[in-house]
Amino acid sequence: MFYPYGLFDPTMIVLIPAIIFTMYAQGKVKSTFAKYLRVPARRGFTGVQVARAILDKNGLQDVPIETSPGSLTDHYDPRKRVLRLSGEVYQGNSIASVSVAAHEVGHAIQHANGYVPLSLRNVIFPVASFGSSAAWFFIIGGLLIPSMAGLMDIGILLFGAAVAFQVVTLPVEFNASSRALTLLDAHGFIVDEERKGVQKVLRAAALTYVAAMASAIAQMLRLILIRNRRR
Template sequence: MFYPFGFWGFDPTIIILIPTILLTLYAQGKVKSSFSKYLRVNTRKGYTGAQVARILLDDHQLKDVPIEVSQGQLSDHYDPTQRVLRLSGEVYQGNSIAAVSVAAHEVGHAIQHDEGYVPLNLRNLVFPIARFGSSAAWFFIIIGLILPAFAGLMDVGILLFAAAVLFQIITLPVEFNASNRALHLLDTNGFITTEETIGAKKVLNAAALTYVAAMAAGIAQLLRLLLIRNRR
């Protein structure tokens, strides 16, 4: 007899997720600790995140890209649909190593968009499907598991979930490239010293680790779903 979620409610395939759960927890703790640490370390030059972002945008002929304040911590992002760069209050107003690093990273995304960076364009193309897939996949998967007459829906759910995983995979080169651009821009424009570059790298590497963890978790979950499907 097949038990959709394992015998007596325990699904042995859940073991596949344990390493990625631990990695995700570590990545989340790492980014919070690194950001908090270097948020308290001001740069010698004293530029705020907003000033760094504005100078870099203007230098790359992106004067028409406005900078807005977003709500919440670590809510910084570049919106390619509206061509707006949004920085959290502590990054916008702060002159810390963390603030200028995050601001430069988001400018990196704006430059990618302006240059037509292929992985970013591909990510933007996949995003609508991935967003729908991440929210709808489990509906199809659960219905397919519970109701044998609709078993085919599980395959639909897995395909939708795979689209979300593909989005996470494509995100990695986009984020790493933006971080590399950020470090280069901060250094060549003299916003940080050689010593401060070490802190900037730690902040950006910690942030990148969260994307690595998300990708690993997605791949592990996809593998788990395939195992459940085959066992069924």
Template sequence: MYFPMFFDPTMLILIPGILLTMYAQRQVKSNFARYLKVPTMKGHTGIEVARSLLDRNDLSHVRIENAKGELGDHYDPRTETLRLSQQVGRGSSIASVSVAAHEVGHAIQHGLGYKPLSFRNLILPAAKFGSSAAWIFLIVGLLIPSMGELMTVGIYLFAVAVLFQVITLPVEFNASNRAMNLLQADGYLIAEEEKGAKAVLNAAALTYVAAMATAVLQLLRMIMIARRRR
């Protein structure tokens, strides 16, 4: 039996991913908000920590700019620019220095030619296209039987987006590990503050786990839909 897309029972397969995403987002917001209120003993701001860590790792050429919005912190490998939100850049909390160090971790990955990051950047354009175009191919293949092969094209396109999410996990976990090592080695955190830093970084990593799980479930759903129509 065929069901319209918006009543499609295969949507039930996405429920675990949706629940995990909601939990991950809640963890990020709660942990970030909690440790944003806890100042570090050393009192360094996120910008100060980021600049010092970059310089110590031969990345003096990497610029630091303001990021737009809350939690918009990121490293841009195209322009070799590290962008920090106001809360992170100007804050001297455990959350601020942890996030700043995490983004420095990405800059170090880029500088060292970390292979998972290089591969992720390589497939990024294809992943973006696959994520947005996959459903178009699938729906056209569903509606026009003579063009059923387009469903397979759509599945392969979305598989590239899933691959991007999978390769993102080691990239993010590695950046967080680098962040903790840098903060500990350079003495930006005392021992009592490390637990809070790990809580912030682990919560952020969970969002990527949730994104990957959701993408994999969505791909399985697309395969189920395509098989049902054949």
């Protein structure tokens, strides 16, 4: 980022709380996941067994389950209607494995049921993806060419799509986590004593989405402050 008023941009202060929160959230999810990855679920089901059983019980026999390389790369792809689980979740029979697997199945059920926030997020995604990248060309252009300050306004509007995506993501993720706990309970994949561990895993994961939203909003506020200062 270019700073026309010197090497230090005072508006960076706006980002500091969000950066600290993001670092905390990332550390929390990694430590919580690692902790409960070492705690076997008493029923002994693996992540893929849990996912397959819940999908089938909800009429989603046609949704395949694939392995995804890396750690914490688990996701449901609504475009291809495929559930992808990392190796440690796919093969693991830990509290973390069954929790994450059930959470991702929650997204598949949302998709099948036409859950409105998920549908809205899917519509926003291509715009947000383009906006988050293209925005910086307009913003930097507006900073470098003072006579074309209007470029910053365009950039801020484009970045707004990325912010909207993060805001809509929250209810989608919280709902998937709520479904996960209910599904694990209802189908007997966990015992009562394991509920607290499942909740901790799901809450830690949700915290990363809260942090992502906070960071996007903070960056948006910072851009507005930069624009206003230049006028």
